[in-house]
Amino acid sequence: MSSQQSTQTMKPATAAKKLGVYLPATPAAFQEGVVSRAELNELQTNPPEWLRELRQNGPHPRPVVAARLGVSIAGLARGGVTEPLTTEQIEALREEGPEWLEKERATQVDVRKEAARVKKLHAEKDAKKS
Numbered sequence: 001m002s003s004q005q006s007t008q009t010m011k012p013a014t015a016a017k018k019l020g021v022y023l024p025a026t027p028a029a030f031q032e033g034v035v036s037r038a039e040l041n042e043l044q045t046n047p048p049e050w051l052r053e054l055r056q057n058g059p060h061p062r063p064v065v066a067a068r069l070g071v072s073i074a075g076l077a078r079g080g081v082t083e084p085l086t087t088e089q090i091e092a093l094r095e096e097g098p099e100w101l102e103k104e105r106a107t108q109v110d111v112r113k114e115a116a117r118v119k120k121l122h123a124e125k126d127a128k129k130s
Helices: 012-019 028-032 037-045 049-057 062-069 073-078 087-096 099-129
Strands: none
Touching (some): 062 073, 062 099, 087 099
């Protein structure tokens, strides 16, 4: 396989990550094959029923769970969440509002504020150089 050809396809794990779905929950045919860029684009543009169902109800991979809860992946781990969760489980966690979740959300807010402050500082330094 030429290097050009190898860039045109991806492993199912990579495709699942790009689609934001948990690979073990995808159909066997998806897990066992390779996905071309064209197929990935088609899945994103016209998702089949299984993909729509997974995106809506899960189980969701950790990056999706973290985003839906407003915490980092590390924050999930600190809270003891190591497995994929369904949308229903994510909603239940939100409603329960455990202490770890509230703490991790506050941490995430602080991280974002600091990132914005640093970005602004760099922009100001760049503007002074011009």
